Amino acid sequence: MSGRIKNVAEMRPGEVAIVSGFTDEHLSVKLMEMGCLPGTVVRFNFTAPFGDPICISISGYELSLRLEEASTISIVN
Amino acid sequence: MVSSRKLKIALVGNPNSGKSSLFNYLTGLNQKIGNFPGVTVEKKSGFCILPGNTAAEIIDLPGTYSIYPRSLDEQIVADVLLDHHSPATPDKVVVTVDATNVKRGFLLLSQIIDMGLPTILALNMMDLAAKAGINYDLNTLSKKLGIPVIPINARNGIGLDELKKAMSKPQAASEYPINPVWKELQKPIQELRDHLGIDNDYEAYQFLEQPQTLKFLGKDKQKVVDNIRNKYEFFPGKFQGAETIQRYSYIQNLLNEVTLKASDHSWKKNSTRLDRILLHKVWGYVIFFAILFLIFQSIFAWAQVPMDFIDSLFAKFSSYLISVLPSGPLSSLLAEGVVPGIGGILIFIPQIAILFAFISILEESGYMARVVFMMDKVMRKFGLNGKSVVPLMSGVACAIPAIMAARTIDNWKERTITILVTPLMSCSARLPVFTILIALIVPNQKALGFFNLQGLALMGLYLLGFVAAMVSAFVIKLLIRVKERSYLIMELPTYRIPKWSNVGYTIVEKTKAFVFEAGKIILAISIILWVLASYGPGDTLNNAEANVLEESKNLRLTEKGLADRIAAYKLEHSYAGIIGKGLEPVIKPLGYDWKIGIALITSFAAREVFVGTMATIYSIGSVSDSDTATIQQRLKAEVNPETGGPRFTPAVGFSLLVFYTFAMQCMSTLAIVYRETKGWKWPLIQLTYMTALAYLSALLVYQVLS
Numbered sequence: 001m002s003g004r005i006k007n008v009a010e011m012r013p014g015e016v017a018i019v020s021g022f023t024d025e026h027l028s029v030k031l032m033e034m035g036c037l038p039g040t041v042v043r044f045n046f047t048a049p050f051g052d053p054i055c056i057s058i059s060g061y062e063l064s065l066r067l068e069e070a071s072t073i074s075i076v077n
Numbered sequence: 078m079v080s081s082r083k084l085k086i087a088l089v090g091n092p093n094s095g096k097s098s099l100f101n102y103l104t105g106l107n108q109k110i111g112n113f114p115g116v117t118v119e120k121k122s123g124f125c126i127l128p129g130n131t132a133a134e135i136i137d138l139p140g141t142y143s144i145y146p147r148s149l150d151e152q153i154v155a156d157v158l159l160d161h162h163s164p165a166t167p168d169k170v171v172v173t174v175d176a177t178n179v180k181r182g183f184l185l186l187s188q189i190i191d192m193g194l195p196t197i198l199a200l201n202m203m204d205l206a207a208k209a210g211i212n213y214d215l216n217t218l219s220k221k222l223g224i225p226v227i228p229i230n231a232r233n234g235i236g237l238d239e240l241k242k243a244m245s246k247p248q249a250a251s252e253y254p255i256n257p258v259w260k261e262l263q264k265p266i267q268e269l270r271d272h273l274g275i276d277n278d279y280e281a282y283q284f285l286e287q288p289q290t291l292k293f294l295g296k297d298k299q300k301v302v303d304n305i306r307n308k309y310e311f312f313p314g315k316f317q318g319a320e321t322i323q324r325y326s327y328i329q330n331l332l333n334e335v336t337l338k339a340s341d342h343s344w345k346k347n348s349t350r351l352d353r354i355l356l357h358k359v360w361g362y363v364i365f366f367a368i369l370f371l372i373f374q375s376i377f378a379w380a381q382v383p384m385d386f387i388d389s390l391f392a393k394f395s396s397y398l399i400s401v402l403p404s405g406p407l408s409s410l411l412a413e414g415v416v417p418g419i420g421g422i423l424i425f426i427p428q429i430a431i432l433f434a435f436i437s438i439l440e441e442s443g444y445m446a447r448v449v450f451m452m453d454k455v456m457r458k459f460g461l462n463g464k465s466v467v468p469l470m471s472g473v474a475c476a477i478p479a480i481m482a483a484r485t486i487d488n489w490k491e492r493t494i495t496i497l498v499t500p501l502m503s504c505s506a507r508l509p510v511f512t513i514l515i516a517l518i519v520p521n522q523k524a525l526g527f528f529n530l531q532g533l534a535l536m537g538l539y540l541l542g543f544v545a546a547m548v549s550a551f552v553i554k555l556l557i558r559v560k561e562r563s564y565l566i567m568e569l570p571t572y573r574i575p576k577w578s579n580v581g582y583t584i585v586e587k588t589k590a591f592v593f594e595a596g597k598i599i600l601a602i603s604i605i606l607w608v609l610a611s612y613g614p615g616d617t618l619n620n621a622e623a624n625v626l627e628e629s630k631n632l633r634l635t636e637k638g639l640a641d642r643i644a645a646y647k648l649e650h651s652y653a654g655i656i657g658k659g660l661e662p663v664i665k666p667l668g669y670d671w672k673i674g675i676a677l678i679t680s681f682a683a684r685e686v687f688v689g690t691m692a693t694i695y696s697i698g699s700v701s702d703s704d705t706a707t708i709q710q711r712l713k714a715e716v717n718p719e720t721g722g723p724r725f726t727p728a729v730g731f732s733l734l735v736f737y738t739f740a741m742q743c744m745s746t747l748a749i750v751y752r753e754t755k756g757w758k759w760p761l762i763q764l765t766y767m768t769a770l771a772y773l774s775a776l777l778v779y780q781v782l783s
Contacts, residue, residue: 029314030566032321033143035181049358050454053565060178060342062569064450069564 008056009071011044017077018042019058024072031073035059042075084133086244089154089189090173091182092140092441093570094585095201098231099173100137101582103241108582110590110672112755118153119484121586128238134168141454142181144188144283145317148487152290158192159283160293161276169195169244176206176213176228177340183328184321187255190224191279195248198226199240204233209344212337221331223251224550255480256324258282262316265309272301285311312762332721348443348571356726365451369470372435376474377505380427387427391420393463409605413611418603421683422596425477425745429591430584432471432478437583439467440485441575446567453565457548462491469495469546472502473539476597476746480753481587485610490559494550496753500746501546503539503738506684510737511538513688517712518730534734542738545770591749598748606682606744609653621647644693653678667736667772668779670717677742728782732775740771 011017018037022028036042036058052067053060090096100108104123120306121137131444138157139150146152154708160166170189174182179200190196200215219226225243229236258266258278259773266281273294275281284291284302291299305311354360398412439445456463464486471479486492503511512535519534524591612618625643648654657675672694680687695711741747741764750760 025318026194026562027316027564027566029145029321030147030316030564032325033145033181033184034566034568035325037325046352046356048356048450048454049361052454055356055569057350059180060340061181062571064446064565064567064569066453066565069566070360070435 005070005074006077008042008044008073008075009054009067011042011075013044013046015044016041016076017044017075019073020076021074022072023074027072031065031069034063035061036063036073042073053062084127084131084168084244085136086169086171087136087138087167088171088173089138089158090140090201091142091175091185093568094140094173094175094182095231095391096137096140097169097582098576098579098581099199099201099229099237100135101579102231102234103135104235106582106585108586108762110586112155113153118150125241127241129245131245133244141185143185143321144192145287145314146290149489150243153289155283155290156293158189158194159280159287159290161193163293167194169197169248171197171199171244173199173201173231176200176453177209177211177237177344179213179332180325180328183331184324186222186329187324188279190222190251191254191256191277192283192300193250193277193280195250196224197240197243197248198222198224199231199236200226200228201231202237203228203654204230206340209340210338211340216339218331218335221334222255223253224686228488230550231399254279255327256320259316259319265305266716269302269305272305273298273509275408281286282316285309286314286316288313297633345571346750352447352569355444356451361447361451365448368439372432372467373470373474374376374426375435376431376471376478380474383427384424387420387424391416391423395420409611410607414604414607415600418607421603421745422592422599425475425591426588428475429478429481429588432482433584433587436482436485437577437580440577441573441579443570443572445485446515448570449565449567450569456567459550460491460494460557461487461550462495464769465491465495468499469502469543472499472504472546475504476500476743477591477749478587480746480749481591484753488563490557490648491563492552493557493754493759494553496572496750497553497760497766498546498742500741500763500767501542501549501739503542504684504743506743507538507737509685509688511535511734513691513709513712514725514730514734514737516709517725518727524569538734538738543734545739549766549770579589590752594752595745595748596641598751599745602744602748603682606653606679609656610648610651610679613647613651613782618647618650621650641693645695648675648690648693666779667775668726668783670724675732680742681744682744684737687737687742728779728781731782732779735778736771736775738771739767741767 005020006017007023008017008074010022019036019040019042021038022031039057045055045062047054053064053071054060054067055064057063088096088100100121100123103125107125108121108123110188111122112118113120118139123135125133125135127133138154139148141151141154144155144158146155157165157167158170172182172186172189174186179193186196186198200213201362215226215228225248227236227240227243231237254277257277260507264280265285266278269275269281269284270278274282285306288299288302288306291302292576312520355364395412395416398408398416402408436445439448445464452463452466452596456465465483467485468479468482470480476499479502480496483492483495483499486495515531515534519531522530524530524533621643624648625639629642654671654675656678658671660674660677661669661671664677669677672691675694676687676690679690691712695715711726713723716722717724747760747764749759754760
């Protein structure tokens with residue numbers, strides 16, 4: 001893989017990764033409040049029928065978010 | 078004896094943490110809906126008797142994930158909890174946390190503890206936690222947090238006696254903050270505390286972080302806060318991210334100590350399985366539209382019987398009053414103005430009750446979040462929310478409950494747009510108007526062998542309303558500018574069987590809100606309209622009978638024919654008639670005469686009144702055997718004196734149809750928009766844009782067709 005940082009929007013259903021950071025300061029606070037913290041495991045569950053929004057599992061919660069929101073969550077896996 | 082000083086207890090918690098169940102359990106039917114001063118947020122409160130016979134006022138604050146608000150509704154939580162020196166300051170805060178996953182609930186809890194009000198943790202859904210195999214050491218938890226911890230199950234009331242006991246006990250605020258403020262912030266915080274005498278560090282810190290919530294301080298104190306904020310270069314939410322991370326790491330450590338057994342998530346299996354069907358590419362939508370169709374059908378079909386019952390009950394009561402009361406202006410005001418006016422309010426109750434039964438089931442079960450999930454992509458393009466689908470679809474039955482249903486939308490802008498465009502969906506009150514006009518101008522023929530032309534025309538009108546709603550939403554989206562960014566980030570809660578008593582409480586609450594708040598306005602307008610239609614200048618109306626007799630003595634009218642003519646004569650010479658005639662120059666370009674003008678005015682009470690008014694007014698000039706003629710025949714026979722041809726040409730008919738599709742011809746809708754937006758700004762904007770849209774479209778249709 002190249003050195004580019006991956007994000008949650010690029011994950012596939014069933015894929016698991018670890019949150020490494022955020023690219024949008026404003027959204028990051030809201031995401032963290034909802035339990036999406038750096039270092040936690042994120043699982044990509046499924047997408048809505050039109051491919052957007054998506055559903056992820058994090059900290060034991062199921063969250064739905066839009067692709068553009070998911071793309072602000074950087075991951076490593 | 079009930080002590081004179083009433084305890085005030087605020088309920089706080091995450092959405093889906095069972096806070097409303099707890100509130101309903103504590104207060105029962107002793108609930109009332111008010112407003113928080115100065116804002117449009119609804120305040121739910123109620124009373125509860127605690128052990129030792131103390132009465133406590135329970136205030137249900139909006140569900141929130143943290144003390145930093147994400148919406149206007151959530152802002153009220155910070156407003157109430159930060160203001161420690163007002164008569165409305167709660168004496169205690171009960172925080173509900175979902176025991177199946179406490180992390181996020183504890184974030185809010187830890188912030189609230191640090192704000193320095195005595196706090197109780199109500200650990201809810203203990204039954205589900207037990208099922209999931211989760212086990213906490215509650216004693217250690219209570220010690221570590223420094224507050225009472227009460228395990229409860231708000232769905233069946235288990236643990237509530239202990240909770241009430243804890244609520245009634247005197248309790249001091251916890252002494253040590255969970256998350257002490259950082260060293261570098263101590264200087265500005267101390268400075269602020271010295272100036273304003275604030276109770277604790279975290280409260281002062283919140284003043285600096287959230288200047289938008291400080292209206293309760295007054296201008297002078299706000300200025301002090303602002304000066305310190307400028308001096309130390311604060312901006313709203315500057316330390317929020319760092320604070321959140323620190324609190325979560327505290328929570329993780331705490332949980333490592335008090336969790337005896339963690340969950341293995343297998344208890345969510347059924348919910349996951351259900352999502353595979355309910356969010357399926359094809360079945361997901363099939364099921365969703367089937368549910369919408371069921372809601373729509375029930376409002377249409379089930380509400381009809383009770384509505385007819387209310388209608389006939391009030392009609393009978395009204396004629397009974399006329400027969401027993403001495404005739405006079407006061408009696409007729411009561412029998413013909415007030416009683417039908419109240420009937421006109423109560424008639425909406427069946428529809429409101431049915432719609433909110435469905436909506437609260439959808440919300441309680443967790444399905445509503447899935448609706449947003451499925452519809453978000455489509456609706457967002459039009460500035461709407463995934464949840465807007467429910468109000469829009471219900472609007473086809475009636476805009477009143479539909480607009481009330483828009484309250485489930487958290488985002489202010491999306492909610493306002495939904496409210497503004499919902500009345501464009503063709504409601505059931507337009508149906509009588511549509512049917513009679515279509516029957517008049519569209520031939521009852523089949524096109525292509527099986528399409529009934531009249532049916533096609535009706536469907537076209539419904540589609541026209543829907544398209545207008547979506548286009549208007551798109552335009553309004555571009556016009557309303559807000560700083561609030563639209564985002565989704567939402568929980569998909571685990572599916573649950575709805576708690577039926579909560580459904581019942583919702584129905585009662587919504588019905589009360591409509592009857593007592595929108596009802597006042599509807600009653601006032603309906604009395605004004607009644608006065609306009611039954612009184613006229615001078616004594617022309619008193620002499621109506623004599624005048625009509627004089628005019629028609631050669632016509633050999635039957636008794637009913639004569640009565641019709643008198644009614645028509647009265648309407649023509651009433652204030653409504655005079656306004657209708659005055660309106661003629663304005664509506665002439667649309668192809669309407671003053672008779673239609675009168676119907677436009679009277680049908681502002683409700684669109685279907687158009688039909689009745691037309692029936693009355695067109696009995697003028699009809700021939701002597703006309704008392705058996707249907708409204709349709711009367712309308713058909715009407716001649717346009719300028720052309721000598723029929724009054725209702727296709728051009729006039731279509732122009733009227735388009736007018737009624739777009740016009741805000743409904744005072745009850747205006748009243749409920751006033752109630753839901755807490756002011757006259759939006760209802761007036763709505764009235765203006767819909768009337769302009771209706772007028773211009775009708776003008777275009779008439780000018781093109783004629």
